[in-house]
Amino acid sequence: MTPFAILVALVAVTVVLIVILAAVPRITVTRSGKILAFLGLFLLPAIAGWAGFDRHMERSKETSFCLSCHIMAPYGRSLTVDEKNWLPAAHYQNNRVSRDHACYTCHTNYALYGDFKSKVRGFHHVWAQYVTGPKLPIRLYTPFQNRECLHCHGEARNFLENPVHSTQLDDLRSNYTSCLTSGCHDTAHNVNHLGEAKQWKPE
């Protein structure tokens, strides 16, 4: 049984309990009726609401969720560029990140994913998308953090044994030297040059 099926079953049980309570409110004078009311009008709806929130949060980590906004389409196309030095493309095409969660793997603190401030930004994105219009060009709120790279590469042997990395490990860990903007891995999504790039089509 999938988590979604369990959630649907939970909602169905809650609805049945509420219908019974609404049809025969007199039962709430008995102890078992009070328990039934507590279950149907407090405990089960609270659990179902939390389960729905959790499922929505999990779904917001999916690549398709991020790319469902039109403005993100170029970033989606940058994942399939046929160039080895395009960082997101190399990660996506070689399964270094899960293709279903490609955005979230490298942007763990972005919009809905991060702390409370980030979640508020996530709602601001929806507001900007449908009401005020997004500000172009799209930029990250804060500089890209090396921790997004190091949570996978940080303990990898080929990373640690590379002298370029090992000689400045502390600077990389403290963000003093950026993985992306210090001239080493500086081709990220590069959406302004997408038109010139060849696209990779998986067979």
Added chain:
Amino acid sequence: MEARMNSHPQPRIASRLRIAGVLVILGLLVEIFTLFWAHPLAFVAFIVLGCALIGLGILVYLWSLISVGEASGAAQSK
């Protein structure tokens, strides 16, 4: 007298329970509907509409509990 009073809940409390039930059911329906739609708007609809309705339903239920307590307290003091 007390037994008679307990076996007939006040109509207002019964109607509050019904209102709470309707709000919770509407909230749960919004929740299920939004879970079939993978889009940021679905998430917003779930939070703004679904969670609000469920929360409001729970609050109305809790309010009915408080009011039934107050009603029985007033009846006992009489």
